[in-house]
Amino acid sequence: MKERALQFKQTEWWMVSGVFFLIILTNILGGKISIGYIGGGEFDQMAQYFSTIFIPAILFTAFYFMHMKVAPIYITDRKTWKLILLSLLIFILSWLATGAFYIGADWGQDMFIPFYFAAVALYMGYMFVVSFLKKATLAQTTPNYLGYNISRLVVLYVFLLTFLFKFHRFFHELILIIYAIVVPSLIAIFIYNYFLVYRKKQTGQNKASKIYYWLLIVLMGAIFFTITAASGDEEILLVGLVAIALLVLVINPISNALFNKYQGYIEKMDELNVQLVEKTTDLKQLRNQINPHFLFNALNTIYGISLQETAEKTAESIQKLGDMMRFMLHENTQEAIPLDREIDYLINYVDLQQLRIEAQENITIEFSRKDEHCKGNIAPMLLIPFIENAFKHGISLQKKSWVRINLRCLEGSLHLDIHNSIHRKNEDDPERVHSGIGLPNVKQRLQLLYPSRHELVIRENDREYFVHLSIQLNKS
Structure with missing residues (x-):
């Protein structure tokens, strides 16, 4: 009243x-x-x-x-x-x-x-x-x-x-x-x-x-x-x-x-009302944590390329990074975006990683996808932390490494499978301390945004790390 x-x-x-x-x-x-x-x-x-x-x-x-x-x-x-x-x-x-x-x-x-x-x-x-x-x-x-x-x-x-x-x-x-x-x-x-x-x-x-x-x-x-x-x-x-x-x-x-x-x-x-305010605040905080985390990783990648490759490849890398940053600035602030825009973001990220390591013969990267049913909307930046985690912990320039990504869409649902090798960090490696920023955040976002409408399975052994994620995009 x-x-x-x-x-x-x-x-x-x-x-x-x-x-x-x-x-x-x-x-x-x-x-x-x-x-x-x-x-x-x-x-x-x-x-x-x-x-x-x-x-x-x-x-x-x-x-x-x-x-x-x-x-x-x-x-x-x-x-x-x-x-x-x-x-x-x-x-x-x-x-x-x-x-x-x-x-x-x-x-x-x-x-x-x-x-x-x-x-x-x-x-x-x-x-x-x-x-x-x-x-x-x-x-x-x-x-x-x-x-x-x-x-x-x-x-x-x-x-x-x-x-x-x-x-x-x-x-x-x-x-x-x-x-x-x-x-x-x-x-x-x-x-x-x-x-x-x-x-x-x-x-x-x-x-x-x-x-x-x-x-x-x-x-x-x-x-x-x-x-x-x-x-x-x-x-x-x-x-x-x-x-x-x-x-x-x-x-x-x-x-x-x-x-x-x-x-x-x-x-x-x-x-x-309290729950709504808390969830809204949580989502904003989670996004703010995810964005800088990935931005620094991408900048490090560009830096590595600029030291190893010619200006042509650097320009291509910068273009892809620009597309990704535009996505983060304009679409990452929305509650939901078209699914194909999220997938484009993943493609740019994987391409950028391939540019960095394509000269390495002991590294295998596979990205298979079926896009025919990839319609509808999804909350932004839900998928990238899993792929980013795979490259971060699965790639070594000295050891045999692999990242295999399979993305497919069915009617009203999305399925992502990731296999990657594991290279354990040393106890004194600073990256070991910060290795858990992305995944805990995205798990919490999935619980907030898709309760009872997603399945997340994570398994690992001494050699390999496996992630399976399914999201029901349309409410039943």
Whole structure:
């Protein structure tokens, strides 16, 4: 309620629907005109009975088409002529239909029906006030959503209550009493219970909670006793006793159940928000760790080439590195990228490594791939740490070495297999200390991004290191 505007279109629809449903239902049951007049031969009474049903139905239908159909169309296309034309059509048809029942049932002879034009004026006034509230609270640098939501709810209630006062000839007075007294009283009791009873009990202030609980009961008893004493009507005291019994046995238990449910939702949302923030932070940190790690390895490769080879090969290496750095700068920051872009990045990396070691006869590099089904999206920089690890620990310029990579795609899934030789680092080799940066990060990312949708198998022996990775790219 503090962070965004409520869905008032639905709120208005349900509040107005509830009021008209109660009016029409009670009138059908004879709440205004006795149902015994039907078929009794008294035409005026029968006409008035049916008018108390159809007049509210006509007004409700006009509201439905105006508020739920015409207004949304105008908000979408902003065609003023269409708004005016449809509004006039609804106005004229509902006015004529209401006037026919109004005059036919002998409620009056004036076609300029006072309550009908009052209803139209109230609706227009409500829309004007709502527009003013939006400009006053939301069209600011920092929108005041809480003020807007509370103000609009109050305005909606006041306008509906005003309509009921204007329309009271056509329904039983009990509805007005319920809406004007009972509903506000229930809302006040719920607010009172939440802030002064429930919240204090939740924070450990049990004594204060009990005091406020009994204070409400005493206040209700005092109010009904005072009214009884002033009016001399003992039935009011009986009504008060029933109201207190309902408060203790019905309203308070229901309100506590609702508050517990609401508190549970709030705690769950807070927990999910914390998890979301933690995962987002983790992903950002993991990416920041991976990027510099690979960048330094690539620069070392270029440096080695520049010492051994001609400028032509160095230029080719720099071009591939440039493509890779562009990928890291522009696409590595996205949540997901096309799978073929990730594969292009792998190809550039392997090509760059082959340029570095192609003159070495004791080193074998194989990269087989099937690209026909490599469609869809994948989180960036998920595959490269495994391949980078293979070259980092599997290549030695003095010993026989190999890296064999197999990449294939099936419908909706990707499979990567890597075999590489192992050349153990000496205890005093600085690379040994930093050898675990890439793989732990990518394992954590896989758990965050593809939970239950990936399979990672890593095996090793004295001579060889094996990795198998399968990722289900599409959620089932």
